[in-house]
Amino acid sequence: MTQFALFATLLVVVVAAFILPPLWFGLRAPKAVADRKTANLAIFRDQLAELEREKAEGSLADADFEQARRELQRRLLDEIEPAADESAPASYAASRKTAIALLLLLPIVGLTGYSVLGNPGALDPEKTAAPPQVTQEQIEGMVAKLAERLQANPDDPKGWLMLARSYKSMGRYDEAVEAFGKAEAVVNEQPDLLAAYAETIAMAQGKGLKGKPTELVDKALKLDPKHAHSLFLAGAAAMERGDSKKGVAYWEALLPQVEPGSEIEQMLRSGIDKMKAGK
Secondary structure, eight states: OHHHHHHHHHHHHHHHHHHHHHHHHOSOOHHHHHHHHHHHHHHHHHHHHHHHHHHHHTSSOHHHHHHHHHHHHHHHHHHHSOOHHHHSOOOSOOOHHHHHHHHHHHHHHHHHHHHHHSOGGGGOHHHHSOOOOOOHHHHHHHHHHHHHHHHHOOOOHHHHHHHHHHHHHTTOHHHHHHHHHTTHHHHTTOHHHHHHHHHHHHHHHTSTTTTHHHHHHHHHHHHOTTOHHHHHHHHHHHHHTTOHHHHHHHHHHHGGGSOTTSHHHHHHHHHHHHHHHTO
């Protein structure tokens, strides 16, 4: 909190240093106005040269060039024409009351705005400390508690689905398959879950995608014929059983969905070539 207050105070001082002197000491001297005009004229010349360069290179159409040039000329004339208050001497005193008011209001408005729109709690180091890392033991403990809760209350398909995904990510495929089976009411409605269930069974059995995994993948493709994960598994299953025609069809349908030049695209194309060659 102390560091923030010091930084905020410094910021207010810097801002005040820029905006208060003109109010305190009055209008800028004519020389400052002349210097500003000189600088702006140089900028206009550079912009006109840039427009001409773009036109010469062909990146700017003639109509666009003319419109931009006219706008630039208009701005140039506005800059050259003396303003009424520049030619006449200053006829009023500097507004010192305004300067004093701004000096007093800047910190008040800043703190009030931050309290309304900002996050005052972020100033507390104890609240902004990074959360502690969850250990593998803690994850396994949470999964075990979830399993215990579901054993006591088995009519919770979404809970079983959460447990199935947890077991799958931990490499406990047999237990994941069992949990997926108890969540089939939810799984059967979504291609993502059907494909994940099929993949988990294949990993648990170690016998490829024959049997129930293929049935689950077919069900997923009926729900969504373009489902990427299911197309991949369907192509792999077709390759396993020697059905090269279907395998090529599945993977060729998947190709437009993968990133060009990626490893998965290279793998798919290699598999397609092998199936077409009958290898």
